Amino acid sequence: MGIGWCIGLLAVGGILTFAVDWDLAGVNVHLVGLILMAAGIIGIAAYVSIFKRRRVQPPKPGAPVVEEHHRMHYED
Template sequence: MGMGWCIGLLGIGAILTFAVDWHLAGINIHLVGVILMAVGIIGIASYISIFKRRRMQPPSPAAPVVEEDHRFYR
């Protein structure tokens, strides 16, 4: 799942939980909304943790020390 799907699930779950007042026989719409929000949050957390590891770059080695030669030749 991408970040867009997770945010979409979170939004749909919030709408079902807080903004809908339907009553269906045998289905608790508010519970379905809470479950969708939980899945969206878990998806966002896993997406961020996976891509955070992929984007981390190993530290580059220290720059070599440049020593200048201060001798003057004539």
């Protein structure tokens, strides 16, 4: 499930829970909305967890360090 589906589940669940005033025989619309919202939140958490793990890359090797030896000439 992609991030778009999860956000869609959250949106549909929120609409069913907070904006709909339907009475269906044998179906609690508000409970269905809460279940869809919970599924959306769980899906987003799983997607972010997997995406975060996938994006972690080992650091690239840096440029080699060049140390210059400065010779100091001391006048006696």
